[in-house]
Amino acid sequence: MSGGTLDLKAAAPLGEGLAPAASRKTNRSLWVTALLVSPAATMFLFLLVVPLIIVLIFSFGERADAGGYAPAFSFENYLNLGARSKAFTNTLILAPLATLLTAVFAYPMAYFLAIKCSPQWRITLLILVIVPFWTSQLLRYYAWIMILGSKGIPAYLELIGIEGVRIINTPWSVLIGAVYGFLPIMVLPIYVSLERLDKRLLEAAEDLGATPIRSFLQVTLPLSLPGVATGSMLTFILLMGDFILPAFLGGGKVFFIGNALVDLFLQSRNWPFGSAVAMTLVLIMFVTVYIYMRVVLGKAGSRNPATV
Amino acid sequence: MSKKVTDETVSAQKLMDELYRYKKGSVTRRHFLGVTGLGVASAVMATAMPGLKPRSAHAAISGKVSLCTWPNYHNQANFDQFTKDTGVPVQVTIFGSNEEMLAKLQAGGTGWDVFVPTNYTISTYVKLGLIDPLDLSRLPNFDASTNDARFTGEGTVDGTVYAVPKDWGTTGYAVNTKTVSEDMTTWKQFWDLTQSKYSGKVTVHDYQLTTIGNALKYFGYSFNSIDPKELADAEKLLIAVKPHLFAITSDYQPAMRNGDAVMAMCWTGDGVQLSRDLPEIKYVIGKEGGEIWTDFFAIPKDAPNKDAAYALIDFLETPAVNAKEVEAHGYPPTDSRVTSLLPETMTKNPILYPAADLLTNLEFGAAATLTDPARAELIARFKSA
Numbered sequence: 001m002s003g004g005t006l007d008l009k010a011a012a013p014l015g016e017g018l019a020p021a022a023s024r025k026t027n028r029s030l031w032v033t034a035l036l037v038s039p040a041a042t043m044f045l046f047l048l049v050v051p052l053i054i055v056l057i058f059s060f061g062e063r064a065d066a067g068g069y070a071p072a073f074s075f076e077n078y079l080n081l082g083a084r085s086k087a088f089t090n091t092l093i094l095a096p097l098a099t100l101l102t103a104v105f106a107y108p109m110a111y112f113l114a115i116k117c118s119p120q121w122r123i124t125l126l127i128l129v130i131v132p133f134w135t136s137q138l139l140r141y142y143a144w145i146m147i148l149g150s151k152g153i154p155a156y157l158e159l160i161g162i163e164g165v166r167i168i169n170t171p172w173s174v175l176i177g178a179v180y181g182f183l184p185i186m187v188l189p190i191y192v193s194l195e196r197l198d199k200r201l202l203e204a205a206e207d208l209g210a211t212p213i214r215s216f217l218q219v220t221l222p223l224s225l226p227g228v229a230t231g232s233m234l235t236f237i238l239l240m241g242d243f244i245l246p247a248f249l250g251g252g253k254v255f256f257i258g259n260a261l262v263d264l265f266l267q268s269r270n271w272p273f274g275s276a277v278a279m280t281l282v283l284i285m286f287v288t289v290y291i292y293m294r295v296v297l298g299k300a301g302s303r304n305p306a307t308v
Numbered sequence: 309m310s311k312k313v314t315d316e317t318v319s320a321q322k323l324m325d326e327l328y329r330y331k332k333g334s335v336t337r338r339h340f341l342g343v344t345g346l347g348v349a350s351a352v353m354a355t356a357m358p359g360l361k362p363r364s365a366h367a368a369i370s371g372k373v374s375l376c377t378w379p380n381y382h383n384q385a386n387f388d389q390f391t392k393d394t395g396v397p398v399q400v401t402i403f404g405s406n407e408e409m410l411a412k413l414q415a416g417g418t419g420w421d422v423f424v425p426t427n428y429t430i431s432t433y434v435k436l437g438l439i440d441p442l443d444l445s446r447l448p449n450f451d452a453s454t455n456d457a458r459f460t461g462e463g464t465v466d467g468t469v470y471a472v473p474k475d476w477g478t479t480g481y482a483v484n485t486k487t488v489s490e491d492m493t494t495w496k497q498f499w500d501l502t503q504s505k506y507s508g509k510v511t512v513h514d515y516q517l518t519t520i521g522n523a524l525k526y527f528g529y530s531f532n533s534i535d536p537k538e539l540a541d542a543e544k545l546l547i548a549v550k551p552h553l554f555a556i557t558s559d560y561q562p563a564m565r566n567g568d569a570v571m572a573m574c575w576t577g578d579g580v581q582l583s584r585d586l587p588e589i590k591y592v593i594g595k596e597g598g599e600i601w602t603d604f605f606a607i608p609k610d611a612p613n614k615d616a617a618y619a620l621i622d623f624l625e626t627p628a629v630n631a632k633e634v635e636a637h638g639y640p641p642t643d644s645r646v647t648s649l650l651p652e653t654m655t656k657n658p659i660l661y662p663a664a665d666l667l668t669n670l671e672f673g674a675a676a677t678l679t680d681p682a683r684a685e686l687i688a689r690f691k692s693a
Contacts, residue, residue: 066436066679067407068414083685087692142562150568166508168568169555251555252514255692263691266408267516268684 052282059275067269077276084277087260092284094171094254095239098178099232105179106186106231111220113187114194126191129184141177141248148173148249169251177249178239185238186231193227194220229296233289240285257281369396373616376401376409376423378603379559380577383636390623396616404558405515406678413438413608420608421617424474427462427602428517428673434465440607441468446618450625451645459602459642462672471604472625473642475634477576478662478670479518479599482560486588487570495525495594498571499549507552511560511572516687517673518573518599519546519556525596532674539686546690556691564589579659580638591659597669602642 059077064070081088113125132140146152148168157165167173197220205215239245243258252259257277264274379402387398401420403409406429412418414436425433433439444450450472452460463471483492488506490497502510512519521531523542533539550556554569563569564582574582579591605621607614623629631649634641640660641647647655654660677683 063681066414066432067410067684083689084692145562146566149563149566151566251511252557252691253550253553253555260688260692263688266411267405268681268688269407269411269414270681270684 055275055278058272059279061272061275063270063272067271069271072272077273078280080273081276081280084257084260087255087257088280088284090171090254091240091256091258094174094178094256095236098175098182098239099236101175102179102182102186102235103190103228103232106183106190107228109183110187110190110194110224110227114191114197129187132180133184137181137244138248140181141245144173144177144180144249148176168249169253171250171254173249174246174254177245178235181245182235182238185234189230189234190224190227193224193230197223225296229293232296233292236292237285237289240281369394369613369616369619371613371616372397372399373421373613373620374399374401374419375620376403376412376418376420378403378424380581381424381637381639383632386624386629386632389629390620393623394616394619396619398620407516407684410438410678416610418608418610419612421611421613422605422607422620424603425471425606426673427459427604428675429678430462430471430604430606431465431675432678433606434470438609439470440609440611440614441470442472442607443618444469444472447472447622447625449622449627451643454644455642456644462602463604463606471606472621474603474605474624475637475639475641476600476602477639478593478667479513479522479573479575479601480579480591480593482564482572482574482579482582483590483592484564484567484570484586484588485590492571492590492592493595495522495596495598498573498592498594499523499526499545502549502571503552506570509554509568509570510552511555511557511563511569512549512553513560513573514556514558514691516683517677519690520683520686521673521677522573522594522598523549525594525598528596531597531599531671532677534676534680534682536682539682543686543690546686547693550690550693576640576659577638580657583659584638593662593666593670595666595669597671600667600670600672602672603639 058069060073060075061069062072062074062076109129113122113129117125145168148154150166150168153167154165157163167176201219201223202215205219206212210218241258243256243262246254246256246259247262250256261274261277261281264270264277373396375398377400382400387400391397406426409423409425410429410432413420413423413433430439444452455473459476460473463469463473481492481498487509488501490501492498492501498510512522520539520542523545524531524533524538526545527538527541529535529538529541533542554563557563560569560572560574561578561582564572565586574591576591579589582589583591605624607617607621611617624633625643627643627645627649630641630643630646634646634650635654638654638660641650
C-alpha cells in the first residue's frame, strides 16, 4: 500500500503540459494499487476484522444452556477474568523469558553465520538452521518428551550422581522447547540485519581506536537491533498464543492462555468467556508489541548509519 | 525399493516383457501394476473417472466418508477392506473428548459423516437437533436382539433410535506393579498414594467426566454428582493432588510405557494394550465404583454423505468385521455375535470382562454432566491452578 502512495506523490509534481497524461497515469496506478492490495485487504477484512468483531460481540454474551453463545449484554465475562489469572501470569512470565533466552542463544549463532563463517559454508549452514521445520512440530515435541523424560537426560544425570532431576512437565521443559522451537525464527532476522552491516563502519571504529568489544557494543549491536526486534516480536507473539508447546512439554501442568482458550471453546464450551479472554489477550499483545516496537526501533533509529 | 522401481520410466520393451510375465502368471497383478506404473495411473484416473472404481457392494455410494472417532479405536485393515469393496476412502479424524465433539458439531460445518459419541451425550445431541434418527433398514448387519440392552439403551431417545452401539468399557486405572507394591483396589488408594509415595508419577485424564467423577468417588459420592457441596469437595482434592501429578493428559500410554508414570487413570482398551506389551502393568477398577460406558455410531444432521455413512456403519457392525476391530482396540463388543468370534485370550481377559461384582458399583455417565457449567468450570480451575 505504501508503494502506491509513494507512486502518487511522485506523479503529482510532473510538468503542467503533461497533466492529462499524468492524471490518466494516476488513475491507472490507483487501479493497479487497488488491484494489488485487494487480495490482502479482502483476507484482512474477512479473516481478521470480521472475526475480531464477532469475538468482541460474543465477549458480552452469556453461555447457552448446553454451551455455546447466547446473546446478552453484560461485562460479567470481563469481571470474571481473574478466574484465569494463573494462565495470564504463567504466559506473561514464560513467554518473555523464553523470548529473551531464544535471543541470547540465537544472536551468537546469527553472528557466526553472518560475519565469522566462510561464504562457502554459509548457505549450507543456513539451510541446516531451517531443517527442523521440515518435520512436523508435533513429532519434534514428542521427541523432546522422550529426551526430557525420565529415561532421557535425567537418566544420564543419574549416571554422574545427580539424582531426582525432573525436567519434563515443568516450566523448564517448556522453556527448553520454546528455545528449540523458535530458534530459527529468531536467527534468520538477526542474520539478515548483521549480514547487511557495512563492514567499513567496523574498520572505521578500529581506526579510531575502539577495542573489538567496544565496536561490537557501539556499532554492531545497535545496528542489528532491528533484526533482534523482529525476531523477538515473532517469537513473542507466537509464544503468547501457543497451546501445543505447553500441552506437550508441560503435560497439562504448565497452563498458558492458549490452553485456557482451547478449553473454554472446546471443553467447557463457554464461548462468551473464551471471547473475553481472547479479547484481553489481543489487547495485551497490542499494547506490549506497540511499546516494545517504539522503544527498540526508536533506539535503533537514533543510531542509524548517518548519525553514528 | 518398490517405490524406486515405479519412479523409473518404463520402456516399451520392459512393459511388454512384464505383460508377458504377468500373463504367464509368473508375477502377481500387484507386481505388474507396480512395476509398470499402471497401478498408480489407474488410481489417478479412477478419481477422475468413477467408472474405473472398484464396484460398490452398497448401491451407488461414492465420494469419501469422514469418520470422527477416538484414538487407537479401529483396525486399519477394515478401512482398507471397506475402500476396496466400495471404492469409498475413509477419512479419519481423532478426538480427545465428547465435549470437543459437541463443540465442533455446535459450531457446524464439520463435514463428518459418522461419529462415535459416548452414551451420556446422545440425548443432548437429539435435544439440540444435531443428529439424525437412524433408518435401521439400511443397517441390515446390525441386530438389536443380539446386543445387550444394558449397553444399547441410551442410543434410543423417546422411542427413536439415534445411535447404534460399537463397544463398551470401563474407566479404572493402570498400575505398574514393578514399582507399586501395594495391592491396589480402590480410588481412595489411588488419590492417597498419588499425594504421598508416588508423588510426581501419576497421570489423570484431561477430561471432566472421569477426572471429577473419580475424585467424587474418593468421598463415596456419585460419579455423576452436580451437587455444589460434593463438587467443592472434589475440587479441594483435585487442587491438593495437582502438584503431585506427573501430567494431566488423556494420552498417557507413552508415560506409562517409558516409566515416567507408574499409575494412570485409564480406559479398558488402553489397559489391554499396555498389559499386552508390558505384563507388569495391571488394570484396576475402583471398588467404590466409577464409570461404565458404551460408545455408539451416529450420523450428524448435516453429514455430507449419508449414504456412505450408512454403508460404513453397516460394514463396521458386521460381526466378522467388528471382531477384527475388537482384536485391535481391546474394548469388549456389545454384540454377542461378535463376542463368540473372539479368541479365548480376549474373552477370558479380566480387563475386558471384569468380575461381575466389580461392575455392580459402576455408573453410566449422566447427560447432565456434559452441559453442567459448574463441572466445566471446575475442571478448568483445576487445570489452570
